[in-house]
Amino acid sequence: MKVSFIGLGVMGFPMAGHLQSNGFDVCVYNRTTSKAESWQSQYGGRIATTPCAAAEGAELVFLCVGNDDDVRQVVYGESGILAGTSAGTLVVDHTTASAELARELAEACAAQQAGFLDAPVSGGQAGAENGQLTIMVGGEEADFARAQPVMDAYARHSQLIGGHGSGQLAKMMNQICIAGIVQGLAEALHFGEQAGLDCGTVIDVISKGAAQSWQMENRAATMIKGEYEFGFAVDWMRKDLAIALDEARKNGSTLALTALVDQYYADVQKSGGGRWDTSSLLTRLHQG
């Protein structure tokens, strides 16, 4: 089956690789050509010089780029994905973007008899590399049924949440939960340090009970050591929280904690931590 993949960043590069390794005939496009060449030399497959050319003849077109604007740039225009799709093509957007964009793209695709799914992922770079991503999908059931077996190349779990946009909204719920968990964990470790506790021993104990979280199990040890040069970057988290806070304004929900954590991440960025993992919230507390 011919598929294409647009955007070979830290996520897209290994995701497209899994598709090629799983027997799909993959054509990739990336803005910086050298990255596409490096992908081809690692996995084989084909390279296109425009999103349009990549999409031509593909049954499914995946994309995974930076933000709403980046998505629009590769989708629209004479060299965009939509210029290359045929009736029946299914476009699957793995970018974490707004629900509004998802609904807009679904309409634009429908106007060309193409299908669309918003399909943001969680699991980070490690999940993309190991093919263990979780995918939250918005769109129609028949389209999901077509995409799921292909996405299995890099997903541990994919789930249709509801109509167009609901994949993005589910991803926002994910990020809101993480904001609370990481800030709570950061305050606890800050408190423990100030109180002179052996925080590693405390975490060992409390991770067995009601304070347990994935973040505690996977990030507390590196937070205690002050290691942040890995994982999911603060810059990306701020992008995601901006989408969530913007959506909250529209749907009338009040997210006091999420807004506060977003401001703390702004402070981490200011102090040079934009590329650090989200667990670097603890450094904000060290600033006083």
Add this chain to the structure above:
Amino acid sequence: MKVSFIGLGVMGFPMAGHLQSNGFDVCVYNRTTSKAESWQSQYGGRIATTPCAAAEGAELVFLCVGNDDDVRQVVYGESGILAGTSAGTLVVDHTTASAELARELAEACAAQQAGFLDAPVSGGQAGAENGQLTIMVGGEEADFARAQPVMDAYARHSQLIGGHGSGQLAKMMNQICIAGIVQGLAEALHFGEQAGLDCGTVIDVISKGAAQSWQMENRAATMIKGEYEFGFAVDWMRKDLAIALDEARKNGSTLALTALVDQYYADVQKSGGGRWDTSSLLTRLHQG
């Protein structure tokens, strides 16, 4: 081995029961005598009419009461625990209380050649009933070695954290983590409801990734249904957060999220939810 247990609340009642069922010769004291009688009719054992009388002849004296003041009331005075201890008695306080009280009690016990451990628990009423509590202990290693095999009657895991008071400080770290996790989860569910999502489906998916937490796995479903008549009460959580915030003032840590969540819990109390589970934070968001 003769042991005594002071305080037969929702935690102490089953904890003392596990001791008796595990072959210890238990003497209990409770302020309201009828509860002690009900305990005896269920488990056997002995009843004392004062904490002092309960402590007499016991190798270990456990207590689990409400707050710092309640602890002082059963420990000091002519009918208090310390009036009944001998040289070598070990007093173990399972109350969640201040680290300052723990250090004060350690001194008062030492003045009578008795040992002391602060040993707050986590795991809630269900953990106490199933004998699956987690216990965070502050004190001396030799005292911990004496107490641990006895506490095994109701603990899945107990751990010495450090000197006197460090058990309480570890418990505060636990509660700070929970404050962040529950508020994040509440905001996510509030957001999802406002956005019209099937929140149960979203939780199923995101609980497989970096947003996972014990709270999500054990409380999201009841939060979605609006069920809060169980679990760990808001009134108790506020007591614990007050201890943490007070300690933070002393040790110079800044806990913005914890302070905010404490205020939200005050609103839940005002709306009549003092006995509701901590997951009832979501109702605060429904208030707008």
